[in-house]
Amino acid sequence: MRPTFSRLLADAARRDERVLLLTGDHGYALFDEFRRVCPGQYLNCGVAEQNMVGVAAGLAKGGFRPIVYGLAAFIPMRVLEQIKMDVCFESLPVIFIGDGAGVVYSTLGASHQCTEDLAALRAIPHINIVSPADRYELEYCFDQILAADGPSYLRFGKADRGDVHTALPRVELGDLIQVRSGSASYAFIATGSMVRTAIELAEHFGSVPVWSVPAITPVNEKQLLEIGRAHRQLFVMEEHSVHGGLGSLVAESAATSGGFRVARLGIENRFSDLCGSYSFLMSRHGLGTNELRDRIAAILADAGPDK
Amino acid sequence: MPKGAFHAPALRKTVLEMAFAGSSVHIGCAFSIVEILAVLYRSHLRLGNGQPKSAGRDYLVLSKGHGVMALYACLYELGWLQRDDIDRYFGDGTRLKGLSDVHVPGVEVTSGSLGHGLSVGVGLALAAKRKGTGQRCYAIVGDGEMNEGAIWEALLFAAQFRLDNLMVIVDENRFQAMGTTADIMMLGDLEVKLRAFGFDAVTVDGHDENALERAFSEVKSAANARPKAVVARTVKGKGVSFMENDNIWHYTRLTDATYREALRELDAA
Numbered sequence: 001m002r003p004t005f006s007r008l009l010a011d012a013a014r015r016d017e018r019v020l021l022l023t024g025d026h027g028y029a030l031f032d033e034f035r036r037v038c039p040g041q042y043l044n045c046g047v048a049e050q051n052m053v054g055v056a057a058g059l060a061k062g063g064f065r066p067i068v069y070g071l072a073a074f075i076p077m078r079v080l081e082q083i084k085m086d087v088c089f090e091s092l093p094v095i096f097i098g099d100g101a102g103v104v105y106s107t108l109g110a111s112h113q114c115t116e117d118l119a120a121l122r123a124i125p126h127i128n129i130v131s132p133a134d135r136y137e138l139e140y141c142f143d144q145i146l147a148a149d150g151p152s153y154l155r156f157g158k159a160d161r162g163d164v165h166t167a168l169p170r171v172e173l174g175d176l177i178q179v180r181s182g183s184a185s186y187a188f189i190a191t192g193s194m195v196r197t198a199i200e201l202a203e204h205f206g207s208v209p210v211w212s213v214p215a216i217t218p219v220n221e222k223q224l225l226e227i228g229r230a231h232r233q234l235f236v237m238e239e240h241s242v243h244g245g246l247g248s249l250v251a252e253s254a255a256t257s258g259g260f261r262v263a264r265l266g267i268e269n270r271f272s273d274l275c276g277s278y279s280f281l282m283s284r285h286g287l288g289t290n291e292l293r294d295r296i297a298a299i300l301a302d303a304g305p306d307k
Numbered sequence: 308m309p310k311g312a313f314h315a316p317a318l319r320k321t322v323l324e325m326a327f328a329g330s331s332v333h334i335g336c337a338f339s340i341v342e343i344l345a346v347l348y349r350s351h352l353r354l355g356n357g358q359p360k361s362a363g364r365d366y367l368v369l370s371k372g373h374g375v376m377a378l379y380a381c382l383y384e385l386g387w388l389q390r391d392d393i394d395r396y397f398g399d400g401t402r403l404k405g406l407s408d409v410h411v412p413g414v415e416v417t418s419g420s421l422g423h424g425l426s427v428g429v430g431l432a433l434a435a436k437r438k439g440t441g442q443r444c445y446a447i448v449g450d451g452e453m454n455e456g457a458i459w460e461a462l463l464f465a466a467q468f469r470l471d472n473l474m475v476i477v478d479e480n481r482f483q484a485m486g487t488t489a490d491i492m493m494l495g496d497l498e499v500k501l502r503a504f505g506f507d508a509v510t511v512d513g514h515d516e517n518a519l520e521r522a523f524s525e526v527k528s529a530a531n532a533r534p535k536a537v538v539a540r541t542v543k544g545k546g547v548s549f550m551e552n553d554n555i556w557h558y559t560r561l562t563d564a565t566y567r568e569a570l571r572e573l574d575a576a
Contacts, residue, residue, distance in 0.1 A: 046467070051426045051460035058430015061415075063438065082457075085420050086427055090409050 001159035004135035013038040053082035060092035072098030072114035091150040101157040102239035106281040110271045119244020128152040129216040133195035136165040158193035174218040182207035186233040194237035228260040242266040313345040316576040321380035329397030335544035335556035337376040339480040346519045359412035368428035371449030372407035372418025382413040422455025432473040451483025466505030469532035480543040506536040513539025
């Protein structure tokens with residue numbers, strides 16, 4: 001995903017001189033191509049994220065299309081209020097990139113991990129939120145938010161999990177995309193890094209359909225409800241807190257319109273306590289493939305046999 | 308005084324009328340920036356075709372949104388706000404809030420959360436520089452607001468990006484919400500600090516319109532790549548004797564008696 005992202009950024013700047021890339025002194029190798037191709041459109045704003053977001057707002061008001069890059073722990077978390085007041089309140093066309101979302105920075109600890117960004121941004125009006133699963137979804141999401149009139153957040157999580165698509169999705173922003181078909185009475189819904197995991201689990205459990213959710217806001221709620229009503233249970237997987245992310249979103253729909261059960265498989269309300277590899281931390285949070293397999297099997301056993 | 312003269316006592320009177328109509332607070336915050344706004348609107352801000360969103364206009368950024376009633380008084384003089392806006396301040400369903408909101412014609416940035424506006428102003432100045440439009444950005448920040456770290460981030464950035472079309476005007480009234488800046492968060496010599504941050508800076512009596520006029524012209528005329536700053540020494544509550552330097556007017560609402568007494572003083576000014 002990262003080479004794709006590097007290319008997408010450079011292409012966007014090359015096509016449109018209004019596109020400016022603002023970074024808070026992060027993104028060492030990611031921007032090599034951008035800096036080579038469009039050095040004048042690259043602004044290192046220093047280790048000063050609050051000001052960077054305000055400057056992006058001013059640049060957008062002045063006719064530019066800023067892309068604000070940072071680690072998700074800082075963009076959006078550190079500057080949530082600037083995003084709310086300087087950008088979203090006026091619905092300015094600013095794109096925020098939160099890199100390393102989830103527990104990607106597994107060895108650096110809680111300061112660099114981010115499992116609350118979706119929850120924080122979902123409650124702010126006007127901002128699109130996308131969470132691509134692979135390089136195809138990344139390109140699709142980036143094209144969509146680049147063309148948007150208002151603000152957007154691109155959640156860039158674990159980027160080396162492999163493809164889940166074979167071509168660019170051709171759907172409306174907000175649509176869920178079926179990445180595996182199946183006839184089970186339950187289905188898997190996932191976003192970002194967890195789509196790959198959901199597919200692996202579906203292969204284990206048999207004929208389980210899997211949907212990827214590249215857009216958290218807006219989301220095609222009608223389609224979501226149709227999927228829910230066609231199954232007795234949805235398992236929602238995300239590398240994010242179970243509070244306020246995709247699992248919450250699906251559960252809110254289910255609670256409002258009823259008819260199906262939702263299991264939220266995300267990070268419980270806790271920080272990472274130990275250091276280790278990405279896969280170690282995912283397992284520790286119960287989100288490794290093996291842990292999820294056991295958790296899902298237990299929930300299915302509790303629910304009893306298909307009627 | 309004719310409309311559009313930006314006569315300071317008349318502006319204060321409009322502020323007072325609004326504050327009384329809306330039973331609003333923050334009167335002292337508005338009174339300290341009246342002359343700054345009057346001089347900027349009268350002779351520095353280029354407003355293009357005279358409409359709020361005129362292309363190529365200079366930007367006035369009120370980063371200390373708590374002084375917004377003084378800005379409203381100027382916008383009323385420009386004809387961008389109506390008498391009804393003044394008379395019905397804070398009425399149900401009205402458009403003027405107690406802190407600056409970008410959706411009001413003539414208000415360039417939303418403030419109230421302190422330490423935001425200067426960065427947005429820096430972005431506006433940078434946009435103008437990149438496009439070569441010649442537009443200037445005047446950003447009014449409060450000294451209390453300078454407690455915010457984002458202000459100092461913005462100052463660093465403005466110098467680094469050589470934003471000589473930015474003028475930061477500090478309303479140095481030496482008060483913040485709960486007391487004096489000296490007691491709460493000492494700011495020291497702001498002119499020295501601003502110079503150390505790479506600004507051309509001068510200090511001036513913020514209620515002497517001639518001195519403000521000279522200071523704005525002087526710092527603007529310096530042909531260098533440095534951003535500009537004017538530290539305006541002001542009096543919180545300026546213009547009404549019993550409000551001056553009494554921080555209670557950050558919070559207190561007017562009564563019939565204090566309203567009449569304040570009006571009498573302003574009419575005599």
